[in-house]
Amino acid sequence: MTVILEARGLTRKFGGLTAVDNADITVDEHALHGLIGPNGAGKTTFVNMITGVDSIDGGTVTFEGKDVTGLRSFHMASLGMARSFQTSQLFEEESVLSNVMAGRHRHIDYGFPHTFFYTPKTSRVERANRERCMALLEQLNLADDAKRLVAELPYGRRRLVEMARAIASEPSLLVLDEPAAGLPGSDVEALGETLVSLSKNGYTVLIIEHNIGLLMSICDGLTVLSEGRVIADGVPSVVRADPQVIEAYIGRSDDA
Amino acid sequence: MTDTLSPATTGATGRRAPSAGNLLPIIGVVVAAVAVVLPILVDDFAFNYLMSYTVITCILALTMHLLMGLAGVFSLGQAAMFGAGAYAAVVIIGQTGIDGTLGLFLVAAVGAVIGILMGLVTLRTTDLYLALTTLAFGYIVENLVRNSDWLGGPQGITGFDITFAGSYLDEPKLLYWVGLGFLYLLIVIIMSVRRSKVGRALMATRESPIAARSIGIDTRRYKLLAFGVAGAFAAVAGGLYTAYALVVDPSVFGIDLTLSVLAIAIVGGLRSMPGIIVVAIVLTYFRNSAETFGASQYVLLIYGLLIVLTLRFLPQGLGGLLTSPRVLAATRSIRARFHGGTQ
Ligand SMILES: Nc1ncnc2c1ncn2[C@@H]1O[C@H](COP(=O)(O)OP(=O)(O)OP(=O)(O)O)[C@@H](O)[C@H]1O
């Protein structure tokens, strides 16, 4: 199997606190890879470093065989690494479709003069991309909301829009930070199905979740972070039985 | 890339709900055509003179629409771009003698450079700091000019000729048409940009820079692009202004100008091109009348009042009314009445 993402010795310090300490992760192509750990373990910080959102104090990131350590977020995204955020980052005053269309940015290949003067080419490319986005919204059961403003949508739908926007960019690695948080049980199930179908369609997904049940059932690989360090890594059945993992979760009933 | 699914016929590309938006393009084209022949219909020197000034104001106000409304950059540097354009036009066209057909594009280039510089300096700042820094730009350029003898110092420059295609541009009708040409160019660019990938990139940059970057949008690049285009057109407005005023002095960098354009943009609605154009016309006319009645000292006071009232009661400006659900419902019901009430 080819490795698509490899992070080695990633470290991030906030003042005296080492939020992520010499952490490694390896994600295989087409895999659904979970990243778990108690609150404050450093999962978001870890992923922020990988996706170029946060700066790196130490370590390297290799993506599709290229050293991408320290590249800025937009650069990472243009290389094919898309993500959602733990706290929604949506274009609130815009329609669902417009949010998702923005996700296609890196695939819309016309330049000047087609950007400054709406030419037949602009029109053609825009229409084709709009249709692709509508098809995606259809698949995610969001088509009926295409024209609604994101700000008007209920919480669960908003989470889905953010995921749709990331998927619209057809990333070779999709990074999701707690997409199931705050969703009712039925939606979590639907989310799981969506993730599995993404993976079947050749997507690679790195997902942070507190819902361990969900991850255990769908993931090909798991990495466990605790207090900034990787304490376990491997297939779910092995990770689940790891005494260190059990230890890390004892007394943190809110996470299990 | 192949589309496996059948083309979407519902939603975005399908039937559209009736809205005021459908009527606007038709109204726009008619108004645009009337605007072209207006100076022939009303062949009055004073009227045409005022019209040429109105067009210059519209260009400047739309650069604010581009920067603040679309890119979300709260820049108060319009006077620096406008003033630089004014002096550039006098030097390039008036003194060097390059005809306006080429000269005005050189002026635009100067403005674009100033705009991009302003953008580079303020890339890392937002909101208040950005507003203050861009405002300071105007003062810096003003000071440089005031202390440059070859630019006339505090007295400025008079006695230059701005030409366009061999004719003197101080002829109000010609000035109006040239200005209208640039205004239409800017309108076409803004409308195209809004419907293209650049418009979405600007929207994303404005609404959530973090999210924008997460989908591959280089937010800095698009901010600089907005600054560059705004700078180019603001400078052209400044260049045209010299043909209108026949004198250029450091007052072109004044806060007065920035404030009046800000008032127009806010009252018209930062996001609304038609709103801004209508308000630019109305307020220019108002200002002119106030000057005729010797009440010009109250103009800025009233502008300030209008800004406050708009922000309090109509945060989206007058243009926001066009898209507000209540007005949309009203236009629908009016149209339904005209069309036999089927809607
Ligand atoms: N910008 C920051 N400045 C200072 N400290 C930070 C910053 N970001 C995160 N931290 C700290 O780093 C640690 C790891 O935070 P992080 O958000 O990465 O954890 P997490 O595993 O994602 O937690 P959660 O499950 O609650 O989302 C926490 O102690 C947090 O308080």
Ligand SMILES: [Mg+2]
């Ligand atoms: Mg987190």
